[in-house]
Amino acid sequence: MDETHRLTTLESGVRIVTEAMPSVRSVSLGLWIGTGSRYESDAQAGLSHLLEHLLFKGTARYASLEIDQIFDAMGAELNAGTGKETTSVYARVIDDHLADAFDVMADMVFHPALTEIDSEREVILEEIAMYEDDPQEKVFDILGEAMFGSDPLGRAIIGRAEVISGTPAAEIAAFHVERYQPRNVVIAAAGAVDHDTFAALAAERLGGLSGERPPEALQPAVATPPAARFERKDTEQYHVCLGAIGLSRHDDRRFALRVLDTIFGGTSSSRLFQEIREERGLAYAVYSFTSGYRDTGQVGLYVGTRADNLGPAMAVVGTELGRLRECPATAEELQRAKENLKGRVVLALESTGARMNRLGSEILAGEPLLTLDEVTDRIDGVTLDDLAELATELWAPERISAAGIGPDGARFDSALGEAVPELVSAAVRGS
Numbered sequence: 001m002d003e004t005h006r007l008t009t010l011e012s013g014v015r016i017v018t019e020a021m022p023s024v025r026s027v028s029l030g031l032w033i034g035t036g037s038r039y040e041s042d043a044q045a046g047l048s049h050l051l052e053h054l055l056f057k058g059t060a061r062y063a064s065l066e067i068d069q070i071f072d073a074m075g076a077e078l079n080a081g082t083g084k085e086t087t088s089v090y091a092r093v094i095d096d097h098l099a100d101a102f103d104v105m106a107d108m109v110f111h112p113a114l115t116e117i118d119s120e121r122e123v124i125l126e127e128i129a130m131y132e133d134d135p136q137e138k139v140f141d142i143l144g145e146a147m148f149g150s151d152p153l154g155r156a157i158i159g160r161a162e163v164i165s166g167t168p169a170a171e172i173a174a175f176h177v178e179r180y181q182p183r184n185v186v187i188a189a190a191g192a193v194d195h196d197t198f199a200a201l202a203a204e205r206l207g208g209l210s211g212e213r214p215p216e217a218l219q220p221a222v223a224t225p226p227a228a229r230f231e232r233k234d235t236e237q238y239h240v241c242l243g244a245i246g247l248s249r250h251d252d253r254r255f256a257l258r259v260l261d262t263i264f265g266g267t268s269s270s271r272l273f274q275e276i277r278e279e280r281g282l283a284y285a286v287y288s289f290t291s292g293y294r295d296t297g298q299v300g301l302y303v304g305t306r307a308d309n310l311g312p313a314m315a316v317v318g319t320e321l322g323r324l325r326e327c328p329a330t331a332e333e334l335q336r337a338k339e340n341l342k343g344r345v346v347l348a349l350e351s352t353g354a355r356m357n358r359l360g361s362e363i364l365a366g367e368p369l370l371t372l373d374e375v376t377d378r379i380d381g382v383t384l385d386d387l388a389e390l391a392t393e394l395w396a397p398e399r400i401s402a403a404g405i406g407p408d409g410a411r412f413d414s415a416l417g418e419a420v421p422e423l424v425s426a427a428v429r430g431s
Contacts, residue, residue: 005359005369006195012209013183016202017359018195021352027098027191028356030090031109032364034186035179037157038084038293045152046159047167047175049082050124054172055089056080057116059107064116070104078105082157085293086364092353095192099201106187106205109180117169124164131158135231135239135405136285136304142229142403143241143300149224153293182209188360191352221296228402228416228423230409238310238406239302242317242420244399246290246297249365255378256386257290257299257394262337263329263387264288264320265301269336271323272301275316282313294365299394307407310415318419321395328387342376397422 005019036048056078058064071078076093089109093101131138141156148154189198223245247254265272265288276286283305291298305313329337348354349372362369370378400420404412417424 007363008195008199010182010199010203010206010209012206013181013185014202014206014209015186015363016195016199017186017188017363018193018198019190019355019359020193020195021191021355024191024352025094026092026352027095027189027193028090028092028352029098029101029105029189030088030187030356030360031105032186032188032360033087033109033180034085034184034364035087036083036085037155037159038152039179040152040155042150044163044167044175045155046124046163047172048087048179049157049159050120050164050167051112051172051176051179052080052082052087052089053120053124054114054117055108055112057120058113059111060113061107061111062104067104067108070100074101076101084153084157086361088360090353090356092191098189098193098198102187102198102201103205106202109185110182110206110209112176114169114173114176117172121164124159125161128158128161128164131156135233135235135237138231139239139241139302139403139405140300142231142405143243143401144298146227146229146401146403147223147243147245147298148221149227151222151224152219153221153296182206186360186364188356188363190355190359221293223296226399226401226423228404228413230404230406230412232407232409233405234407235405237304237306238404238412238415239304240310240314240412240415241300241302241403242400243298243300243403244394244396244401246299246394247292248295248297249292250294250367251292251297252378253386253390254292255375256382256390258341259334259337259379259382260324260328260387260390261288261290261299262340263333264324267337267340271320272317275320276303276313280312280316282309282316286313307411310406310411311418314415315418321397321400321419324391324395328391329384331384334382334384334387338379338382341379345372345375345379 005017008016040047074093074097076091078091080089089105091101144154247257264270272286272288276282283303285304288301303313397420402416402423406412413424
C-alpha cells in the first residue's frame, strides 16, 4: 500500500489533498465543507441539509438534469451527506473522467444556482415525515436531546419542518455564502490520481474564488445533566438507547475506546450481542457505538425489542454495564478486539472511497493523518488498564442518559430501572 498523501493549499485557501493508489483505475473524489447542523442556530435548524439538497438542483453552467446525465454517462454515482460538523459531496469515477467530474462538483459547491427551492422543500418535508415514521432512527436523536439539551449537538441533522418550509431564498443564499468559504473547504481525491496534475486543475478551475473571510468559529458543546426521554408511539417494538458523553475525535484515548466498544457491543462476538441476542433471543438488533466530535463525543448502545422482552433485555444491559466497569476485558477479548480493528483498518484502506473519506474528514478537522503502521501501533498499545479507566469513567451510572420510543412510558420506566435505576427518578418526558 502506498499511503503517501500530499497536501496543497491554493491561494484562495482551498486545500487539495490526494493519495495515490497505483493499482486501481478509479478515483474517489470528495469536496468537504466545514459546516453542518452543529453550526446552526435554532432559526437555521436544517439549512445545512436543505442546502446540500439544493446543490444538485443546478448551477449557472449546469442544469439539474444535465448534472444527472453527465454522471450517468460516466457510469458514476454522485452523492452527498450532511453531518453534525461537516457536509460532503462525493463521487467515484474512472480516472479518464476525473477532470469532468471535478468541474461539475466544484461548480455545484461554489456556484449553486439555488433555484427550484420550493420543490426541494417539499422533498425534504417528505423526508422528515419518513424519519418521524422510523423509530429505529429517530431514537438516536432523542438520545442526543437527552444528553445535550438545547445545544445544537442535541438536534436532528435533518432539521425542522418550519425552518425548511419558511426560510426565504435570500437567507438560504446568505447561508451558503457564509458557510461555503474557500478556507472552509477541503477537496480530497484517492485512487488513480496524480497530485500535481490535480492540484493544477483545481487551481485553474477555482482561480476566481475569494477567500478573505475565515470560517465560523466552533462554539464549545454544552452537555446537560443526564436525563431520560420517552416518546409514545404505537410501535411493535420498544426502541431504546443509553448513552453518555464520550471522547473528542482528537483524544489519544480514542483507540482504546474503539477497542472497548468492539468488546462491549461492536461485533457479533461482543458481550451485548452474545448475551442479549444469541444466548437469550431477546432482540434482533443490539449493539454499542461511539461518535467523536471536535471537542466532545458520545458512547452509547441500542436495543430494539418487543414489550414482553423489554424488561429482561434491559436487565441484561444493566448486568453487562456493571461487568464492563468491573472487568472490561479478558486477555483473550482484548487480543481478539485488537485483531478485529486492525483487520478492519487494513481492509478499509483497500477502498478508494474509505481513503478519500479519511483524507477529507481528517484534514478538515485538523487531525494528523496517521500511517497504517501508526494506527496499528496505537491499537496494539491498548492495555487492560486503559480499558478499565475508560469503562469506569465513561459508563459511570451517574453519567448515563436514556431515550426510548414505544407504546407505554411506564413500561419504559420500569425497564430502564433494571439497567440504570439512578436515572428513573430524573426522567424527563417527551410527548
